[in-house]
Amino acid sequence: MNGSCSEAPIVTRGLTKRFRSGQVAVAGIDLEVPAGSIFGFLGPNGSGKTTTIRMLLGLITPTSGTVQVLGQPMPKAQLSVLPRVGALVEGPAFYPFWTGRANLLRFDAADRTADPSTRKQRAGEALERVGLSNAAGKKVRAYSLGMRQRLAIAVALMQRRDLLVLDEPTNGLDPQGTREVRSLIRELAGDGTTVFTSTHLLAEVEQLCTHAAVMSRGRLLRQSTMAELRSELRPRLVVRSPDLEQAKQTLAALGVTDLREPGETATDDPTVEGDPGELPIDKLAAALVAADVRIHGFGLERPSLEESFVALTGEGFDVAE
Structure with a gap:
């Protein structure tokens, strides 16, 4: 792994995003994601989850507040932070007339920290981990939505990461594919990677996560361990x-x-x-x-x-x- 992070890999303070229309998408949230956790970022669609993730990764600039990822300020430290982060945000845009393997190699070639000498080997391993080895030679235009989602996850897995950020990682997957992705996430967390996953599916949080935060209408309503949440459900x-x-x-x-x-x-x-x-x-x-x-x-x-x-x-x- 590219180093370790014993402190919280994600910390926000007063994080706010207000668009030009006046809409407040994220309203002053204080988020803290423990190292080594599988953190479920839960909320109905439109609650501000994806906007928050985009600010965490430096894809959009907060209106106010601060973001620290792997102990460094974002977006200022993007160049040093992002090589240690694997991310899936609404799925990357693939070249439809290229094969799945060719797309994966192209994404890796764009990563200035990637080792070209191991690129093909790592691509094969990533495709195998997401169950796409047999479809690696097919053009992406022939992929189903679920297969494209698997390929997007494979992009995030091309290198070992300290933090994995997954926005709705099981979107478009059938039940078997969903179980496989859950198993993969558990495996990655077991290897020491912190996994931050957003979802609107309660089953994802209940079956997978060690910690959870609840968003609604741009506000962070609650964050705690799953054990604490369950213990508070009085019979x-x-x-x-x-x-x-x-x-x-x-x-x-x-x-x-x-x-x-x-x-x-x-x-x-x-x-x-x-x-x-x-x-x-x-x-x-x-x-x-x-x-x-x-x-x-x-x-x-x-x-x-x-x-x-x-x-x-x-x-x-x-x-x-």
Whole structure:
């Protein structure tokens, strides 16, 4: 690897981007990405993720605030920083009448830090890692969207990097390709590369990331480890009963708080849910039975990560693979 970075590879302070139209795409975000993490940059489409990434890489200039990548200020230190960064931002433009391999060799030749003597070997290894060895000799115009996405990732993998920045890396991939890219990202992180990946897919964050940040309408709402996010999803007591009012009164008298009736449930039974706090679940059940409440369903249910993020942003997320 081209050196190591024990400090946070990405740090922003008050990072803001306002376009000439007056639109504020990114509003004063303070972002910190730990070394060695797989960091999920999550938000609905249009939340400011790609604009942030472009500022991180020095592709556009912030209106205000600061960016440090691998310990150096951006965009001032572009020439020394970018050779240590592999990036996929909305996919590079390929030459459609060239083969996948030829495109890869051309991108590498444009890298002033690349070693020409190992170019063909590295291209072959990158193509193999993204599952394109058999299609390396085909013209890119014949590639599917998913194959172009794989080739774009191969460009980022031509050299060992300290930081990998991937904007929607599984866009256009089928389920098998998505799993392969996830496995590749885990492998890269295991080798010591910090991976910063933006996505609007909750499945990506839940299955892949060690840390996450949530963006909405240009603002950074939350960042933490995934373990912290999961630990904050307090379980809720769910009771299904035709005696709903009696159940609510009994639970309230016992100290269950935040009682409410969800709008939609998996069954037709009237349902009430609430926060049991530290109250023993067996005593709650016994009290309902003693009050002659007919119980059709009873238990603790932990809110999903989707519910947590929707509560933060007020917007929906795509949960599809």
